[in-house]
Amino acid sequence: MYDCDAISDAVDAADADPRLDSAQVRCLPGSNEVGAILLIGVVHDHPASVVRVSQLLETFTPDTLALELPPLSMPLFRRYARDSHTPPRLGGEMSAAIRAAGEARVVGVDAPNRAYVRALIRRLRDDSDARSLTRTVIADLGRGLVQAAACRLGAVVAAYTPYTPRVYAHIAYEATLLDDPETQAEHEATHLAQHRAFVDVVDPPPETALVDETREAVMAARIATLRREGDVAVVVGMSHLDGLVRRLTGGDGVANKR
Numbered sequence: 001m002y003d004c005d006a007i008s009d010a011v012d013a014a015d016a017d018p019r020l021d022s023a024q025v026r027c028l029p030g031s032n033e034v035g036a037i038l039l040i041g042v043v044h045d046h047p048a049s050v051v052r053v054s055q056l057l058e059t060f061t062p063d064t065l066a067l068e069l070p071p072l073s074m075p076l077f078r079r080y081a082r083d084s085h086t087p088p089r090l091g092g093e094m095s096a097a098i099r100a101a102g103e104a105r106v107v108g109v110d111a112p113n114r115a116y117v118r119a120l121i122r123r124l125r126d127d128s129d130a131r132s133l134t135r136t137v138i139a140d141l142g143r144g145l146v147q148a149a150a151c152r153l154g155a156v157v158a159a160y161t162p163y164t165p166r167v168y169a170h171i172a173y174e175a176t177l178l179d180d181p182e183t184q185a186e187h188e189a190t191h192l193a194q195h196r197a198f199v200d201v202v203d204p205p206p207e208t209a210l211v212d213e214t215r216e217a218v219m220a221a222r223i224a225t226l227r228r229e230g231d232v233a234v235v236v237g238m239s240h241l242d243g244l245v246r247r248l249t250g251g252d253g254v255a256n257k258r
Contacts, residue, residue, distance in 0.1 A: 002036035002231045004029050007060055017055060018185035019048040024238060025056070026245050035063060035231040037223065037248060041241035045092035045171040047179070048188035053093045053235050057100035063230030065101040066223055067094050068237055069108035072148035075155035078106065079164060087177070090166050097235045104233070109222040111211075112144040116218045123214060129206075136207040192238060199239075216240055220247035 004027035011020045023041075030036035040056055042049035057065070069077060080091030081098035088095040098106050120137065123130050130137075147168070154167035175187035204212070219236070223244070226232045236244060 001030050002027065002038055002060060002062070004036060007038060007056075010059065011056075017051070018181050019051045019188070020055060021052075021185065021189070024049075024052065024241070026241065028245070028248055030227070030231065034227045035229070037227055038062065038231070038233045039241060039244060040097075040233065040235050041238040042093045042235060043188050043191055044237055046173055046184075046188050046191070047175055047177040048181075048184040049093045050087050050096045050177070051181070051184070053097040054087060054100045057097055057104075057233055058102075060233070061102055062104050062233035064105045064107060064226045064232045065097060066107055066109045066219075066226060066232055066234045067097060068110045068219070068235060068240065069094055070110050070144070070148040070151075071108040071113050073151035074106065074108045076151045076158065076167060077108075079155055079158045090164065092170070093235060097233075101233065107222075107226065109219045109226075109234075111215045111218060112141055112148055113218070115222065116214065117141070119214050119218050123210065130210055133207045133210060137210060140207065140211055195239075212240075212243075216243045216247060220244050224248060 007025070007027045008022070010016065011022045011025050025041070026037075026039040028037040028039070038056070038060060040053050042053060067074075067077070077091050077094050078098060080088050080095035083089055083095070086099070088099060091098075120141065124134050124137065125131075150167045154165040158164040173187065173191070175184050177184075179187075203209075219240070223232055223234055234244065
């Protein structure tokens with residue numbers, strides 16, 4: 001079982017890689033009934049995040065790796081992870097996490113999936129305020145399904161041809177894997193600080209808030225189920241990290257044992 005104190009010590013060690021920032025890592029202890037959960041926050045496609053998930057998952061290998069990806073997308077990202085390059089050239093921190101986790105079971109826990117669609121329908125049915133957002137939310141769901149289906153098709157193309165398509169929007173940053181660790185860590189921290197400053201002064205549109213709340217609820221429920229089978233490592237965007245922790249601990253910082 002994961003030792004959360006050991007993980008904390010590794011991240012906080014004086015000689016630790018600066019990309020292993022404790023602000024981006026959470027560990028929820030396990031018990032005799034459920035496994036521990038290691039949550040790793042990332043800035044999608046950022047080199048510092050790629051290194052962070054790689055180092056942590058190589059050192060602390062889980063029984064199950066849960067990724068902020070739809071289940072339909074998983075075959076393509078598993079194929080990205082088989083790249084001969086280290087880290088893989090495609091798939092950012094997600095394919096790097098799959099590579100680093102070795103023999104761990106790998107699952108996608110993000111929307112769209114059946115649990116998310118059911119939760120969305122319940123929300124739109126039972127919440128009168130949400131009902132006015134139905135058209136926008138359904139359109140968002142449609143775009144998500146199209147993107148996930150494109151990833152599944154990309155996996156088929158990669159399996160039967162020499163070509164492996166990049167079926168996602170890669171985010172490029174001024175910092176790269178060629179920069180030294182300090183430069184990468186500083187750039188990522190600056191990016192996160194700017195994002196938080198923006199979020200603090202600009203409220204998200206109501207449809208965005210509804211979608212994100214529903215996504216987090218579904219992801220947390222799936223992770224809670226997975227931990228019944230052993231330790232779980234979760235790789236998720238920083239904007240969802242604290243929300244997932246609150247849901248998994250019942251909002252009080254104590255791991256939910258259900």
